[in-house]
Amino acid sequence: MICVLAGGVGAARLLRGLAQLVPPSELVAIGNTGDDLVLHGLHVSPDLDTVTYTLAGLADEAQGWGRREERWTVMEELERLGGQTWFRLGDRDLATHLYRTQRLAEGATLTEVTAELVARLGAPLRLLPMSDDPVRTRLTLADGREVAFQEYFVALRHQVPVRAVRYLGAEAAQPAPGVLRAIAEAERIVVAPSNPILSIGPVLAVPGVRPALAARRDDVVAVSPLIGGRAVKGPADRLLAELGHDASSAAVARFYAELAGTLVLDHQDRDDVASVQAAGVRAVLAPTLMSDLARATELARVVLAAGPASVPAPDPA
Amino acid sequence: MICVLAGGVGAARLLRGLAQLVPPSELVAIGNTGDDLVLHGLHVSPDLDTVTYTLAGLADEAQGWGRREERWTVMEELERLGGQTWFRLGDRDLATHLYRTQRLAEGATLTEVTAELVARLGAPLRLLPMSDDPVRTRLTLADGREVAFQEYFVALRHQVPVRAVRYLGAEAAQPAPGVLRAIAEAERIVVAPSNPILSIGPVLAVPGVRPALAARRDDVVAVSPLIGGRAVKGPADRLLAELGHDASSAAVARFYAELAGTLVLDHQDRDDVASVQAAGVRAVLAPTLMSDLARATELARVVLAAGPASVPAPDPA
Numbered sequence: 001m002i003c004v005l006a007g008g009v010g011a012a013r014l015l016r017g018l019a020q021l022v023p024p025s026e027l028v029a030i031g032n033t034g035d036d037l038v039l040h041g042l043h044v045s046p047d048l049d050t051v052t053y054t055l056a057g058l059a060d061e062a063q064g065w066g067r068r069e070e071r072w073t074v075m076e077e078l079e080r081l082g083g084q085t086w087f088r089l090g091d092r093d094l095a096t097h098l099y100r101t102q103r104l105a106e107g108a109t110l111t112e113v114t115a116e117l118v119a120r121l122g123a124p125l126r127l128l129p130m131s132d133d134p135v136r137t138r139l140t141l142a143d144g145r146e147v148a149f150q151e152y153f154v155a156l157r158h159q160v161p162v163r164a165v166r167y168l169g170a171e172a173a174q175p176a177p178g179v180l181r182a183i184a185e186a187e188r189i190v191v192a193p194s195n196p197i198l199s200i201g202p203v204l205a206v207p208g209v210r211p212a213l214a215a216r217r218d219d220v221v222a223v224s225p226l227i228g229g230r231a232v233k234g235p236a237d238r239l240l241a242e243l244g245h246d247a248s249s250a251a252v253a254r255f256y257a258e259l260a261g262t263l264v265l266d267h268q269d270r271d272d273v274a275s276v277q278a279a280g281v282r283a284v285l286a287p288t289l290m291s292d293l294a295r296a297t298e299l300a301r302v303v304l305a306a307g308p309a310s311v312p313a314p315d316p317a
Numbered sequence: 318m319i320c321v322l323a324g325g326v327g328a329a330r331l332l333r334g335l336a337q338l339v340p341p342s343e344l345v346a347i348g349n350t351g352d353d354l355v356l357h358g359l360h361v362s363p364d365l366d367t368v369t370y371t372l373a374g375l376a377d378e379a380q381g382w383g384r385r386e387e388r389w390t391v392m393e394e395l396e397r398l399g400g401q402t403w404f405r406l407g408d409r410d411l412a413t414h415l416y417r418t419q420r421l422a423e424g425a426t427l428t429e430v431t432a433e434l435v436a437r438l439g440a441p442l443r444l445l446p447m448s449d450d451p452v453r454t455r456l457t458l459a460d461g462r463e464v465a466f467q468e469y470f471v472a473l474r475h476q477v478p479v480r481a482v483r484y485l486g487a488e489a490a491q492p493a494p495g496v497l498r499a500i501a502e503a504e505r506i507v508v509a510p511s512n513p514i515l516s517i518g519p520v521l522a523v524p525g526v527r528p529a530l531a532a533r534r535d536d537v538v539a540v541s542p543l544i545g546g547r548a549v550k551g552p553a554d555r556l557l558a559e560l561g562h563d564a565s566s567a568a569v570a571r572f573y574a575e576l577a578g579t580l581v582l583d584h585q586d587r588d589d590v591a592s593v594q595a596a597g598v599r600a601v602l603a604p605t606l607m608s609d610l611a612r613a614t615e616l617a618r619v620v621l622a623a624g625p626a627s628v629p630a631p632d633p634a
Contacts, residue, residue, distance in 0.1 A: 041358040041418035073388045077412030081437045084419055091408055095394030101358035102401055120398045 002304070003186035004029045007199025008047045009064050009233055010225055010290070011192030012054035014303070015125060017296030018190075019055055021304065024124040028182045032194070033110070033129045034137035034167055034202025035149045039087055042097040043104055046150075047199065048114055048129060049096055055123035064233060067092040086155045111176045128182065130203045133173035137202050140164040149198065158235040162242050165197055170205035183212040190303050191222035193288060195236040196255050197243060204259070213259040221306045222260040223299070224249040227288060228268040250275035257281055262306050264288065264299070282308070319621070320503035321346045324516025325364045326381050326550055327542055327607075328509030329371035331620070332442060334613030335507075336372055338621065341441035345499045349511070350427065350446045351454035351484055351519025352466045356404055359414040360421055363467075364516065365431055365446060366413055372440035381550060384409040403472045428493045445499065447520045450490035454519050457481040466515065475552040479559050482514055487522035500529040507620050508539035510605060512553040513572050514560060521576070530576040538623045539577040540616070541566040544605060545585040567592035574598055579623050581605065581616070599625070 002022050004015055006029040015029055032047045046065065053059035053067055060068040070090035079085045089097065096117060103113045109132045118127050137149040142161040152158055183189055194200050204210050213220055229247050231237045237247035245251040249265040253276040256263070263281050265272060266288040276283040284306045290296035319339050321332055323346040332346055349364045363382065370376035370384055377385040387407035396402050406414065413434060420430045426449045435444050454466040459478035469475055500506055511517050521527050530537055546564050548554045554564035562568040566582040570593040573580070580598050582589060583605040593600040601623045607613035 038422075039419065040415035041360070041422060042415075043358070071388070071390045071408075073390065073408035074412050074415065077409045078415055081412055081416045081434065083412065083416040091388075091390035092394045094411070095391050095398055095400065098357035098359075098391065098395055099398045099400040102356065105355075105358060117398065 001026045001028060001182070001186050002188050002190065003182040004190040004192055005194075005200055005203050006030060006047065006051055006192045007032050007194025008035075008050040009054075011047075011194045011199070012051045012059065013290040013296045014190070014192050014223065014300060015051060016054055016293060017290065017298070017300030018303070019124045020293070020297045021300055025126070027125040028178075028186070029125055029127045030179050030182065030203060031114070031127055031129050032199045032202050033131060034135050034198070034205075035153070036134070036136070037087070037148065037150050039084065039089070041101065042089075042094070043101045044087075044089070044097050045100065045110070045114075045129070048117075048127060049093070051125075051127055052114075052118055052121055052123045055125055056121040058121060066090050087150055109176075111178070126178075128178050129176050130179060130209070131173040131206050132176050133169060135170045135173050135202055135206065136168040137198060138166050138168050140166075153198075153234075158238075162239055165201065165239075165243065167202045167205040170202065171207065173206050175206050175208050179206070180208055180212050183209070183216060186216070187219070188304060188307060189213065189216055189220045191220065191256060191260055193223040193225040193232075195225060195231070195234055195239065196252060197236070197239050198234075210259065217259060218261045218308055220256075220260040221262040221264060221284075221303050222252065222256045223288060223303060224252045224263060224265040224269065226252060226269070227266040232289065248272055248275075250279070253281040253283070254279045261308065264302055264306050282306075318343045318345060318499070318503050319505050319507065320499040321507040321509055322511075322517055322520050323347060323364065323368055323509045324349050324511025325352075325367040326371075328364075328511045328516070329368045329376065330607040330613045331507070331509050331540065331617060332368060333371055333610060334607065334615070334617030335620070336441045337610070337614045338617055342443070344442040345495075345503070346442055346444045347496055347499065347520060348431070348444055348446050349516045349519050350448060351452050351515070351522075352470070353451070353453070354404070354465065354467050356401065356406070358418065359406075359411070360418045361404075361406070361414050362417065362427070362431075362446070365434075365444060366410070368442075368444055369431075369435055369438055369440045372442055373435075373438040375438060383407050404467060426493075428495070443495075445495050446493050447496060447526070448490040448523050449493050450486060452487045452490050452519055452523065453485040454515060455483050455485050457483075470515075470551075475555075479556055482518065482556075482560065484519045484522040487519065488524065490523050492523050492525050496523070497525050497529045500526070500533060503533070504536065505621060505624060506530065506533055506537045508537065508573060508577055510540040510542040510549075512542060512548070512551055512556065513569055514553070514556050515551075527576065534576060535578045535625055537573075537577040538579040538581060538601075538620050539569065539573045540605060540620060541569045541580060541582040541586065543569060543586070544583040549606065565589055565592075567596070570598040570600070571596045578625065581619060581623055599623075
């Protein structure tokens with residue numbers, strides 16, 4: 001069984017590659033819910049949905065979020081009403097949020113609802129939210145104002161400097177059922193090439209997750225989300241720099257050093273290898289840009305082979 | 318100023334007729350919220366929306382609910398997910414519920430949200446919910462089970478006998494701001510041809526409304542929702558019979574006798590006139606079937622003229 005700590009798009013692409021190699025029952029993702037928000041009364045879980053849609057082949061890959069062949073009648077009408085339309089929810093996507101919100105109101109856990117959505121949409125993996133309890137990523141901007149993740153990411157288009165990040169509610173949160181066990185039992189644990197602070201950080205903030213990973217450090221392979229010191233998508237590079245790290249794969253290695261024995265980084269970052277190793281982390285060079293499924297599958301292959309012991313090729317049963 | 322106690326379709330049609338004769342600032346409807354429900358986390362107010370959509374010219378008149386030129390992408394997707402689709406919410410209609418739910422979550426009152434929707438959609442009236450507090454119509458079925466209004470009306474298609482009706486929360490509810498004043502100050506108060514028990518009953522159950530109406534009894538004109546002992550739409554006839562009234566306009570007169578000095582009833586019910594008068598209610602015969610806007614406007618004209626003193630034709634300024 002392969003366990004992946006997952007944020008949004010980068011994680012979804014690597015998971016899609018892994019899904020070419022690993023049977024659904026053996027592929028477990030632990031998804032970030034720090035981006036979740038309640039909007040119009042609806043519980044929206046952007047990262048869980050990006051993973052589900054991508055693996056089900058339903059994602060708008062060009063746009064990087066939402067459903068393909070999406071329609072926008074509801075948002076058009078909401079605009080006419082003067083409602084909040086800064087966070088665009090397509091018609092098909094909205095059905096997911098209606099479903100989730102109704103099921104949660106009926107008493108289902110986010111874990112249960114997520115499993116139902118994965119099954120109904122046909123995503124070939126097991127997807128666990130990091131926690132059934134609310135954890136909310138909040139950012140303190142340079143001007144001292146604290147904003148919710150989506151206000152920073154969507155409304156402000158992450159074009160503002162950040163002074164601090166916290167994960168509200170994390171201290172009181174429990175890992176969702178199956179999370180610690182998946183980490184404990186996986187042959188390989190993968191930290192996806194997601195934003196270390198905004199996407200993986202919330203998962204690591206859930207009590208019990210860091211020690212569980214540290215106990216498996218030799219089998220934990222992180223993939224750097226930076227190529228040539230830049231994020232493929234989003235503000236990971238700027239954010240790392242703003243919060244006192246370097247915008248480099250070496251800094252990513254140091255960020256994860258206590259938890260991940262191996263870092264996969266792009267060939268472009270070969271100059272970082274010495275620094276990665278100096279942090280006590282094995283460095284594995286590979287092409288990490290997942291511009292199509294073939295490249296994502298290649299990276300998945302590297303990740304499965306990247307630890308001190310490579311994972312045996314699974315029986316494609 | 319004309320004040321109308323309003324349910325759904327029947328009230329909306331009469332209001333549309335009145336809006337041909339009365340300027341928007343002088344036409345106040347007090348809407349039933351006993352049908353309101355929270356579904357998928359969204360606050361749905363079916364009767365308020367039917368009135369708003371109808372007066373804004375946006376209603377699906379043939380269907381009797383919802384928006385015209387409606388689209389159904391969200392429901393189609395929700396069906397695919399195995400979600401609850403028994404209560405059909407079209408894409409355009411959903412925007413209303415998203416807007417309302419978001420504004421309520423921000424601390425706006427239902428009165429405020431309703432005024433915003435009326436203004437944005439361009440409905441030519443003032444529409445007040447009967448209360449900003451939750452009042453929920455609940456029905457005890459013949460088998461003893463108690464169900465919410467929409468379960469009876471939509472899921473069970475009102476094809477089950479009812480033993481009792483109550484308005485949960487009514488005792489603790491306050492009339493919404495402006496409700497009692499509209500009743501006190503109106504030149505004419507109209508009880509729309511809505512279901513007396515399911516649509517007008519909840520309004521009357523809000524503390525203060527009955528005495529306010531009783532104090533204006535001479536100026537209150539009710540319109541019977543029955544023609545020839547049958548409801549134009551919905552279960553009003555059966556329900557009146559099941560709850561120990563007759564399914565007749567005479568029974569409607571008795572039902573409202575303490576509150577309404579006049580009843581407008583259809584020519585077909587001319588045999589009921591003596592019984593209406595025996596209940597101490599003036600009887601005014603008129604064609605009450607509002608099959609088009611011209612007929613609705615004619616009925617509106619009758620209603621304005623039907624009291625002991627007819628309302629002067631308003632200045633169409």
